[in-house]
Amino acid sequence: MVKNPGSKYSTRGLSWVMRETLKKTSIVKKVNLHSLRHAYSTHLMEEGVNIVTLKELLGHSQITTTMIYLHVAQCKLILCSKVSKNKNTHKCENPNP
Numbered sequence: 001m002v003k004n005p006g007s008k009y010s011t012r013g014l015s016w017v018m019r020e021t022l023k024k025t026s027i028v029k030k031v032n033l034h035s036l037r038h039a040y041s042t043h044l045m046e047e048g049v050n051i052v053t054l055k056e057l058l059g060h061s062q063i064t065t066t067m068i069y070l071h072v073a074q075c076k077l078i079l080c081s082k083v084s085k086n087k088n089t090h091k092c093e094n095p096n097p
Contacts, residue, residue: 041069 015033022031037058044054055066 038069045069
């Protein structure tokens, strides 16, 4: 898939590329563009990226939309903190592997 420099990819085109790429992997979890975008945003928040910067990266017009990611990131950090205290470790363990 070759595009002209500066042109935009369609959602349908990106979805096709993602589906075709996933077929070549051993990933069994259901993944789509939205889940990839959400995971990317949440990880940036967890790494301390400023919420206004994240808003701009995501193209949100309202900061309230971006605040959803702040809530998700904080919930994960709280869970990691509880797991660490309970197991006397500094590692965040995923309760749903």
